[in-house]
Amino acid sequence: MSNLHSVSVTPASQRVLITGGAGFLGSHLCERLLAQGHEVLCVDNFVTGRLSNIQHLASNPKFRLVRQDIVLPVVAEVDAIYNLACPASPPHYQADPIQTMKTNVLGALNLLELARQRGIRIFQASTSEVYGDPHVHPQPESYWGNVNPFGPRSCYDEGKRCAETLFFDFHKQHDVEIKIARIFNTYGPRMRPDDGRVVSNFIVQALQNEDITIYGNGSQTRSFCFVDDLIDGFLKLMASDRSLTSPVNLGNPVEFTVRELAEQVIDLTGSRSKLVLRPLPIDDPQQRRPDISLATRELGWTPKVALTDGLKQTIQYFDGLLTQEARELAETA
Structure with missing residues (x-):
């Protein structure tokens, strides 16, 4: 681990700054x-990012x-910025x-200033x-909204x-090249088991044969995107024409x-x-599904991984993680 500094680079490659790079999405993007x-x-304060997510890249x-x-202000000689820094789960x-x-x-302000100073493109991980x-x-x-x-x-x-407002203002006032992705529910390996989101909650509870907690009556809907598909979208958006600023x-x-998600995880x-119902949290959305016609038209992007296939990979990851944690606990007992 080192201080921020210039990274040597060959002409064929870019120097890319990824904030939140040790997190779930960031580590996949680094890779x-x-x-x-x-x-x-890779810049991370490790509030929710984990060293284990990026150790294989060291x-x-x-x-x-x-x-x-x-x-804090960021100083680095880079050619592009992806801003993925921020805890993304409610807890x-x-x-x-x-x-x-x-x-x-x-x-966002610090990274936009860096993009303005260097005249480079910057990507913002926004949210549904x-x-x-x-x-x-x-x-x-x-x-x-x-x-x-x-x-x-x-x-x-x-x-x-x-x-998002800051990104648009820097674009209008300083002609900074911006790309903004509104990310909908995403899942896959390297999610934290304690992140409080439905996919990780359900898988961890199911693997431990604990009651699966559903908030509300389970009729609220979500749309689940596998992490590999999302990273494809990031790269296509970042490479899109500079005129695409929306x-x-x-x-x-x-x-x-x-409820359908919970039943599929159990299967x-x-x-x-068993399924157990709990009161719905305040302001929890009843429906969440993206209209991706813009991404399909402008980026040629549509998700490819079916929920069943993505869940199998995610379950395998969590099964290995829980097994490792149990082994480490037994060794220290």
């Missing part, structure tokens, strides 16, 4: 860009890891809502949460909305109820778990 021959400067001479919070972003808002707003509990279904990018500005989820929802929905338009794990 993909390295495989394409780029230099990667021996790659084109990979650098820096521990830093993007609330994590609600644990310190002020810091979450600062990460979204001050972090900007639509709040939507009155329009499915949600197109033109929908302004239905967001509670002072509820328990507001630090994340409004923080991401403010970051936010772009990236997610899987195939809709499932939460794939062979679990003895």
Whole structure:
């Protein structure tokens, strides 16, 4: 681990800064860009990112890891920026809502300043949460949303909305090249088992034969995109024509109820778990499904991995993780 610094680069590759690079999505993006021959400067404060997600990249001479919070100014000689820094699950972003808002707003401001100074393209990982509990279904990018500005989820929802505003203002005022992805529910290997989202919750509970907790009656719907498909979308968006500055929905338009997801996880794990209903959290959306016609038209992107296939890979990852944790616990007992 080192301080921020210039990374040597060959003419055929770019020097790419990825904030939140040790997180679930960030680590997959680091891996993909390295495989394409780029230099990667991974910045993470490790609030939710994990060293284990990127340890296998440490021996790659084109990979650098820096521990830093993007609330502080970032200085680096890079050719492109992906801003993925911010806890994305409710238990994590609600644990310190002020810091979450600062990460979204001050972090975006710092990285936009760096992009402006260097004259480079910058990518913002926004979220479907900007639509709040939507009155329009499915949600197109033109929908302004239905967001509670002072509820328990507001630090994340409004923080991401403010970051989008900053991106557009830097584009209009300073001609910064911007790309904004509105990410819908994504799952896959390297999710945290404690991140509080339905896929990880259900898989961990099922593997341990515990009751599967459904909030509400299970009729609320979600659309689940496998991480490999999402990273494909990131790369296509970042490589798109500079005229595409509007936010772009990236997610899987195939809709499932939460109950259907739970039943599929039980079936794939062979679990003895039973479904248990709990009260629905405040401001939890009833429906969430992306309209991806813009991504399909402008990027030629559509998700390819079916939910069953993606769940099998994710279950295998969590099964290995839980087995390893149990072994380590036994060794220290």
